[in-house]
Amino acid sequence: MRIPPLSAAVVLALALGAISRAPASTSSLDGSLDELVQLAERICEVEVLSRESLRLPGGGIETRYTLATILPMKGAMSSVQQLRIPGGEVAGRGLVIPGLPRFQVGDRHILFLSAENDRQQRMPVGLDDGAFLVQTNLHSGEREVRRMSACCDEQNWSGTEARSHEVFVRDILERVR
């Protein structure tokens, strides 16, 4: 899976008329966040309640996550929503798309989600670029956000990409408005 730098994606999307607004910034986090916010149709903080993989009539496989909406930030959504993502394992067969994140039941995430396709599936914007894990820093007690990268092993919690949950959410909401 190849992902364009989000700034390039936005420029191209603009050229193709996919969105109507130019990227505001191309620098560092702010630029990336601007672009994530622009491209995402739905932004929300969620908790993963359940996960189920199904084989679709056409032979494909999708995973359906039931998510509790903790904080809706962009787009309309209900307090409990279903997120359908291609891929998963069912009936002796697996489907994987390199780069597409997978979520664990009980985890809390901030997700930047694309529009829904005609199969009611959404994709995280830029795949793993559009999925952030929310965790509580065991040392400071503060909630922090990091990309799915440094997240997976609580023992290795002190990754270098953590940022303040409060600041991150505030930055998102400022851009949404």
Added chain:
Amino acid sequence: MRSSSATSSSECADPPARARLRVRPLAGRLLLLLLAFQSGAGLADAYVRISIGGRTLYWDNPQIDWQLNPVSFTELDPGELSAAANRAFAAWSEVPGSALDFRRLQDSNSRNDPGASHLIYLDPSNQSGFFPQGSGVVALTPITYALSGGRIQDVDVIFNGRDYAFTVSGENNAFDFQDVLTHEIGHMAGLDHSPHHGSSLWPYVAPGQWLHRSLSQDDLSGAVTVARAGNASTLKGRIVNGDGTAVKGGAVAAVRVEDGRLAATALSGSSGNWTIRGMPAGDYYVYAYPLVGSMTRANLTGDGAVQVDFGATFYGGTWAPQSFSLSASTTTDCGSLTTAAATTMEDQYRNPLVLAQGEGRSVTVWGSGFQPQQTSMSELSPYLSLSGVNSNSATVSALLQVSNNCPPGSYDLYLTLPDGDLEVIPGALEVVGPAPELTGLSEVAGDVAGGEDRILEGRNLQPGAEVLIGGRVASGVVWLDAGRLALSTPPGEPGAADVVVIQTDGQEARLENGFLYSAVPIYESVFPRAGARAGGTALHITGSGFAPGITVLFGERAGAVVVESERLLRVTAPAAASSGAVDVELRNPDGVRSLYPALFRYVDAPDPEIDSFTPGKGGNRGGTQVKLFGENLQDGARVKFGVDPLTAQGGQFASSEVVSAQVMRSTTPSGPTGTYGVLIEMPNGQGALAQATFQYQSSAAPAGGGGCGGVIGLASGPRPGPEEATSFLLMIGAWFLLRRRLPRTAASQARFGSGRDC
């Protein structure tokens, strides 16, 4: 400076050599920033096999078929598309030591055929469902595998044609098809994303980027690991934390001592052990680093743990890296490396900086945790030099100079603090040879059949370069020197064609209209063979080798030409000063011509016309009486049925009678079922092809009547009855009135545009 906690292994085959990591003094001024590294999204790992739930995905047969759906890429030249796909697969099929063998099957028009094998196609409207609006994904590779063991069952590569444009001709505002496909083929093989910026499996791509067309050593090692052919050399070792526990999922990289190029990367397992297979023999520096930055665990498909709370650490330490010797077909154990504590530095480097040999540029790394005037930038290559290093809390910058003889490949950058803290940017630099340039071919024209030897001249041409002419691959390309390639031209279409050279490092150069495919224009038939001296005769000329822009001369005067195809011209004859035969010359734009003496004859009489005929259909056994209406019909004129309406060739003459200069009668000969043209030919060679067509029907169907090849709906039959004759006369009268009231073309359209309702 803090001492490195790295330890060397007594198990290494040779005593470790030591080298110093070159550190440049900080400069007092901030250099011009040429690079702005975006942050936010993540980065970094090594060649990694896709592993899910403990199952490593694999192919049970390294011979993997693939098919291209060229029709889906409607905007791309089919020839260049096909050649680019071949090159992308060839890169992975020709890896020394790897058994991977991608084999192309016949092209497919399928986008979702379960029976089709491993399709490469473009999805222009999100039919696949993988590209909903805002997905931000250029292309992807869904992999279906068996849960029992992880055997790969099916793989397709899908390009997002709804949101992005692709190119096979080097356009900077589109994504390079070959670059993207090369990446996706790595996934097809079972490889995950790589943290190495120069790797083809680096997860990010930008418009105009071609860097990942060629495989890095990291990719090559991955290909060997996925499908090993024979014995390959292996580096292995173990990385541990300061307390002796294993570093799980730590990244490890090997750098060639000889030139400082990044060779390969890998991830440690749960026990801290790491292995890099498929390495060329040589001496290597080895270091461990945490998978943080632009590429992270999120870029990996596998679900193993990745530890990031340690600092980048060289075997031998930051200031004196230890080297390890690796012989062919052997394994060198580098032993255990105790990693340093995590550094406060974090870079936001995302895409490798491409530099040409001999190039000097300012380099700026953005990030955090840097110490003003204390953080330094360095490298390990004798072919690179850094000067004027400057830093503040958010950037480290320096002037980088690449030597003229620097081997193409990936090179690291290292950021260091005085206490020895180390931040590694693996594969931060990609050095490429000088860009190729093309000046021309030894002969700029050649036959459409191809197979002609030419010398392609230019600069900076590399051995192994591929040449395309008109989108087709030239055969027998031989590198003579940096300024010349010998080749044999491929077949082509008449006219100008671009010449493209594509180097093994992915760079290409294009010579627009650099070659002219010549064909001798050959006449085979012409209708009519005579025309009015006043000009305006519509001719159909068939033959071969007609190039766009061809000129047709009648004596000294050129006719108006429409090139319908390489084999058909429609020509309007010019006026002539006098009657008589003239030579006809066919001259292609490249000057290749053929002359046909006295092929056309000018006459004083005006050209005949067929305005209409009726009925428009009849039995294929013939015998249908057809009445034709026109102008300037001469005694002795003949009617031909069953004519090819495009070329005016074929068909049979019918028995005909000229009633007047405006009316003819004819009885159709037999003919094959179908729709054909009708023409008249005068005794002097003048003639005209009717715009309407005549339909031969199966003899089982009633012959005559109801058809409307002409305009006036007379009932068919040997002779019209009194009522029919009256009707006919009334309609003739109406027709003449129309002729007077309407411009000629409009009148013609009004007559022939009515379909079945005559």
